[in-house]
Amino acid sequence: METTATVREQILDHAITLMMLHGYNGFSYRDLSELVGVKTSSIHYYFPSKEDLALEAVNEYSKQIFALLGSVDASLPADAKLAKYTKLFGRVLGDGDQICLCGMLAADIGSLPDTVRAAVQAFFKANESWLAKVLAQGVKERTLAVNGRPENAARTLFAAYQGSALASRLFQTKARLDEVETSWKVSKQV
Amino acid sequence: METTATVREQILDHAITLMMLHGYNGFSYRDLSELVGVKTSSIHYYFPSKEDLALEAVNEYSKQIFALLGSVDASLPADAKLAKYTKLFGRVLGDGDQICLCGMLAADIGSLPDTVRAAVQAFFKANESWLAKVLAQGVKERTLAVNGRPENAARTLFAAYQGSALASRLFQTKARLDEVETSWKVSKQV
DNA sequence: GTCTATAGGGGGATAGAC
DNA sequence: GTCTATCCCCCTATAGAC
Numbered sequence: 001m002e003t004t005a006t007v008r009e010q011i012l013d014h015a016i017t018l019m020m021l022h023g024y025n026g027f028s029y030r031d032l033s034e035l036v037g038v039k040t041s042s043i044h045y046y047f048p049s050k051e052d053l054a055l056e057a058v059n060e061y062s063k064q065i066f067a068l069l070g071s072v073d074a075s076l077p078a079d080a081k082l083a084k085y086t087k088l089f090g091r092v093l094g095d096g097d098q099i100c101l102c103g104m105l106a107a108d109i110g111s112l113p114d115t116v117r118a119a120v121q122a123f124f125k126a127n128e129s130w131l132a133k134v135l136a137q138g139v140k141e142r143t144l145a146v147n148g149r150p151e152n153a154a155r156t157l158f159a160a161y162q163g164s165a166l167a168s169r170l171f172q173t174k175a176r177l178d179e180v181e182t183s184w185k186v187s188k189q190v
Numbered sequence: 191m192e193t194t195a196t197v198r199e200q201i202l203d204h205a206i207t208l209m210m211l212h213g214y215n216g217f218s219y220r221d222l223s224e225l226v227g228v229k230t231s232s233i234h235y236y237f238p239s240k241e242d243l244a245l246e247a248v249n250e251y252s253k254q255i256f257a258l259l260g261s262v263d264a265s266l267p268a269d270a271k272l273a274k275y276t277k278l279f280g281r282v283l284g285d286g287d288q289i290c291l292c293g294m295l296a297a298d299i300g301s302l303p304d305t306v307r308a309a310v311q312a313f314f315k316a317n318e319s320w321l322a323k324v325l326a327q328g329v330k331e332r333t334l335a336v337n338g339r340p341e342n343a344a345r346t347l348f349a350a351y352q353g354s355a356l357a358s359r360l361f362q363t364k365a366r367l368d369e370v371e372t373s374w375k376v377s378k379q380v
Numbered sequence: 381g382t383c384t385a386t387a388g389g390g391g392g393a394t395a396g397a398c
Numbered sequence: 399g400t401c402t403a404t405c406c407c408c409c410t411a412t413a414g415a416c
Contacts, residue, residue: 007399007400021300022215022298022300022301023213023215023297023298023300023301025212025213025215025216026215026298026300026301028390028391028392029391029392029393030390030391038399038400038401039400039401039402040392040393041393041394041395041400041401041402041403042399042400042401044392044393044394045399045400046399048393049392049393050391050392050393097300099297103297103353103356104297106356106357106359106360107213107289107293107294107297107298107356108212108213108216108297109359109360110211110212110213110216110287111212111213111216117360120360121360121361124357124360124361145335145337147335147372147373147374147375147376147377148369148372148373148377152369152372152373153373155354155357155366155369156350156354156369156370156372156373157350157373158353158357159349159350159351159352159353159354159356159357159366159370160346160347160349160350160353161349161353162349162352162353162356162357163293163348163349163350163351163352163353163354163356164345164346164349164353166293166296166297166349166352166353167296167314167345167348167349167352169296169299170296170299170307170310170311170314171311171314176345176349179338179342179343179345179346180346180349182337182338182342182346183337183338183342183343183346183347184337185337186337187337187338197381197382218408218409218410219409219410219411220408220409228381228382228383229382229383229384230409230410230411231382231383231384231385231411231412231413232381232382232383234410234411234412235381235382236381238411239410239411240409240410240411
């Protein structure tokens with residue numbers, strides 16, 4: 001049982017959540033201060049600048065997501081893997097008021113340094129390459145509908161997940177994420 | 191030749207651009223003041239609160255986009271209409287540092303009042319229903335690849351455009367928008 | 381309509397005591 | 399490591415002169 005999180009970990013976790021809710025420019029050290037229960041100067045002790053904090057948030061977030069992706073059973077059929085991915089992406093969205101941290105920071109990229117841009121790019125690429133493998137497998141198994149090369153389709157698919165996360169929150173319904181999955185599954189045609 | 195724009199119009203146009211670059215929380219009345227050449231208090235004369243400004247920006251932006259959508263020749267084949275849409279979406283992105291205003295505000299929705307949320311929702315729905323008609327036409331003509339009902343596929347397609355706009359700016363390449371179109375076009379299979 | 385002036389608060393960040 | 403105190407600037411918004 002892990003009931004003890006260091007102050008640093010608490011700051012980072014809350015920073016991730018706050019950015020998923022309100023974006024980089026929509027939260028402050030004061031917000032964190034109140035959530036964690038330490039003064040803002042203590043937060044600067046761990047994360048000298050807000051940009052440092054954003055960068056470490058992306059790295060921590062990526063680490064967590066990649067761990068989940070890595071835990072998906074490699075022997076599953078492609079459509080089952082895609083279903084896992086949809087669920088994973090949905091769980092990240094929390095109660096419906098959050099979007100993917102890296103989708104949010106991609107929106108805020110105009111306010112962020114290149115270090116953060118590179119980290120967000122890496123997150124995108126990793127997800128896209130994971131999805132590309134699943135799509136390639138789905139083509140072989142004839143369970144997923146892929147137009148063109150799997151690499152290209154995977155970029156579009158990941159974009160669709162990110163866009164659907166935006167729409168899910170905007171309309172307060174998670175159904176839109178499931179529709180993405182449906183759009184790539186081979187159907188008997190309605 | 192229209193060389194005269196009212197101060198109000200200039201404010202609104204710059205507000206749209208600034209929000210497409212940096213989001214709702216990433217620009218200020220001072221930024222606008224410097225761009226337009228009037229004091230911030232004059233901006234408050236036209237737009238009492240920043241939320242008012244955001245709402246009118248969405249309305250103006252929507253009006254412009256809907257006018258462009260309406261100008262697409264109804265007699266075109268579906269795949270040609272989709273190509274027009276891709277171009278239109280790409281032109282909105284400007285030099286590659288902007289994303290769709292309503293995509294951006296969907297990311298910032300946690301900081302915005304319900305009036306703005308409703309306006310952004312209306313923008314999403316209008317685009318989705320326009321795309322749904324194109325997809326339905328494409329199914330008949332056998333030029334577009336649609337899985338499931340056109341309405342569902344259209345929501346996924348629009349999400350893919352929004353997500354690809356994010357990625358286009360993140361990676362500084364517009365190729366990603368074209369890939370969306372490719373993913374819905376019936377191909378001879380590579 | 382546009383300005384000056386200002387209110388009143390929030391922002392990130394730092395110095396230095398403990 | 400955490401605090402108090404503070405700096406300095408930016409923020410939205412308003413009052414009132416012109």
